[in-house]
Amino acid sequence: MRAELPFLGLMALVAIAFPLSDARAYLDPGTGSFILQMLLGGIAGMAVVGKLYWTKLKLALSRALSGRSASDDAENHE
Amino acid sequence: MTVVRPDPGSFRDPSGQVFRRGNGIFRTVAARAAADYEFVRDSGLFDRLSSKGLVLSTAEVSPDVLGPVAAASRYLLQHPLIRFISYPYEWSFPALKAAAVLHLDVQLEALEAGVSLSDATAYNVQFNGPRPVFIDHLSFRRYRDGEIWAGHRQFCEQFLNPLLLRAFLGVPHNAWFRGSQEGLPTAELNRLLPLRRKLGWNVLSQVVLPTTLERSTRTATAALASDKLGTLKLPRSSYRALLQRLRDWIVRLDPADTGKTVWRDYAGNHSYQSDEVKAKAAFVGEMAAAVRPGILWDLGCNSGDYSKAALAAGAQYAVGFDFDHGALEAAFARAKAEELAFLPLLMDAANPSPSQGWAERERQGLAARASADAVLALAFVHHLAIGRNVPLDRLIDWLVGLAPTGVVEFVPKSDPMVRRMLQLREDVFDDYTEDAFLSAVGERARIVKSLIVSAAGRRLVWFDRSE
Numbered sequence: 001m002r003a004e005l006p007f008l009g010l011m012a013l014v015a016i017a018f019p020l021s022d023a024r025a026y027l028d029p030g031t032g033s034f035i036l037q038m039l040l041g042g043i044a045g046m047a048v049v050g051k052l053y054w055t056k057l058k059l060a061l062s063r064a065l066s067g068r069s070a071s072d073d074a075e076n077h078e
Numbered sequence: 079m080t081v082v083r084p085d086p087g088s089f090r091d092p093s094g095q096v097f098r099r100g101n102g103i104f105r106t107v108a109a110r111a112a113a114d115y116e117f118v119r120d121s122g123l124f125d126r127l128s129s130k131g132l133v134l135s136t137a138e139v140s141p142d143v144l145g146p147v148a149a150a151s152r153y154l155l156q157h158p159l160i161r162f163i164s165y166p167y168e169w170s171f172p173a174l175k176a177a178a179v180l181h182l183d184v185q186l187e188a189l190e191a192g193v194s195l196s197d198a199t200a201y202n203v204q205f206n207g208p209r210p211v212f213i214d215h216l217s218f219r220r221y222r223d224g225e226i227w228a229g230h231r232q233f234c235e236q237f238l239n240p241l242l243l244r245a246f247l248g249v250p251h252n253a254w255f256r257g258s259q260e261g262l263p264t265a266e267l268n269r270l271l272p273l274r275r276k277l278g279w280n281v282l283s284q285v286v287l288p289t290t291l292e293r294s295t296r297t298a299t300a301a302l303a304s305d306k307l308g309t310l311k312l313p314r315s316s317y318r319a320l321l322q323r324l325r326d327w328i329v330r331l332d333p334a335d336t337g338k339t340v341w342r343d344y345a346g347n348h349s350y351q352s353d354e355v356k357a358k359a360a361f362v363g364e365m366a367a368a369v370r371p372g373i374l375w376d377l378g379c380n381s382g383d384y385s386k387a388a389l390a391a392g393a394q395y396a397v398g399f400d401f402d403h404g405a406l407e408a409a410f411a412r413a414k415a416e417e418l419a420f421l422p423l424l425m426d427a428a429n430p431s432p433s434q435g436w437a438e439r440e441r442q443g444l445a446a447r448a449s450a451d452a453v454l455a456l457a458f459v460h461h462l463a464i465g466r467n468v469p470l471d472r473l474i475d476w477l478v479g480l481a482p483t484g485v486v487e488f489v490p491k492s493d494p495m496v497r498r499m500l501q502l503r504e505d506v507f508d509d510y511t512e513d514a515f516l517s518a519v520g521e522r523a524r525i526v527k528s529l530i531v532s533a534a535g536r537r538l539v540w541f542d543r544s545e
Contacts, residue, residue, distance in 0.1 A: 027232060038312070
């Protein structure tokens with residue numbers, strides 16, 4: 001399971017950025033279900049995901065350099 | 079003119095609303111949902127699904143029929159009345175399983191017709207006897223190429239997870255579902271499942287991964303919005319495979335607790351003689367033939383012997399209640415095998431389903447759904463009066479209040495069953511006597527007929543308060 005985590009984290013970003021409000025349903029499908037379905041569907045948007053991951057990395061680096069930790073940021077979103 | 083009442087549970091989807099007038103059930107279709115409705119109707123999907131009994135039949139009627147409440151609606155649909163509305167926390171394991179399979183079958187057939195479902199709530203399934211039927215015509219939408227299954231999480235929480243709880247851990251879903259009306263959260267089931275259960279792909283993909291992914295997104299930054307992500311799609315073949323795989327899995331699920339529950343073997347092992355059972359069935363049949371109840375409630379239905387007798391004699395529909403899962407599963411299997419108009423539901427008469435949900439009106443309690451034309455309470459009174467300490471007078475008051483007529487059995491203290499109930503406890507039930515029972519019934523109703531049916535003195539009473 002541990003080995004999959006970076007990939008899962010990557011996929012998680014898809015869910016954050018995907019405009020869920022675009023879905024027609026009045027129901028929130030939930031990010032876990034959404035990313036799972038992207039995984040099951042074979043993921044056409046790997047390039048987009050790669051770009052996201054790169055952006056995420058840059059953000060994390062810039063935070064680290066500016067003295068703020070990523071975990072601080074995460075807590076702010078809890 | 080009969081009053082038009084909005085269904086208090088119909089508000090979540092702005093596409094339309096359900097109304098009841100007398101025995102007529104109506105559904106408005108709002109302008110925002112009209113195009114989807116027209117597409118699905120014109121595709122013939124509703125007709126195909128309802129001819130197979132998968133979806134409730136529907137007919138368009140003029141919005142004028144319902145008066146002002148439907149004035150702004152584009153369409154007004156009329157549906158047949160469901161005899162008794164039930165909720166997933168009242169369903170037995172095989173009933174919930176049948177409802178889950180129905181939902182997936184509806185989706186699979188819809189997808190072939192270019193239609194998807196906007197949600198996957200278990201409350202959109204109702205039962206006609208043991209047969210599940212999908213009731214929400216406004217859940218059907220045009221399928222858009224690449225769309226995800228929006229109801230996937232809801233399906234897991236309201237169908238899959240409750241079934242897994244019983245199939246893997248031997249814990250019935252009912253108490254948890256009743257307390258948590260949106261179903262069992264996947265993250266909580268994930269915490270309960272042992273590691274060995276998580277190694278298979280089905281549990282990994284439907285329980286472990288969604289939990290992990292959901293958690294990841296909670297702790298990650300939200301600063302990465304990108305319009306390009308809107309182009310990510312779930313291919314239709316993957317959508318179909320997801321539905322099919324879940325269906326194949328659910329069909330194979332069975333309760334893990336294969337041991338006997340309290341009443342599973344009751345019909346074979348209890349202290350009655352079969353002559354007694356026959357005498358009771360004949361007594362119940364006589365009442366049912368005379369009254370011909372549209373709906374009969376059978377309290378403590380066990381595997382449904384007396385509901386079956388009443389149906390054979392002239393009752394149209396029977397709803398059984400019992401608190402024992404094994405008995406209910408036997409009753410459900412029997413209703414299905416013998417095609418009885420009989421729906422057995424989980425209910426503890428000492429703690430019936432309450433009215434709950436939004437404004438405490440979304441899901442109705444048992445009292446709010448009271449509609450019985452006749453009630454049966456055989457081998458029932460002692461379980462509440464002695465097993466649960468409900469005073470006999472109050473118990474009879476409640477029972478006689480449920481329906482204008484019915485058959486109630488009194489089991490005296492000399493009966494082996496009651497003796498066993500009192501074996502390990504003090505007998506504090508001075509008022510539990512046949513005289514007290516008969517006078518409690520007599521104060522509230524006419525006693526049409528009364529009969530001793532066992533050597534130990536079990537007595538059946540047919541009461542009628544309708545005159």
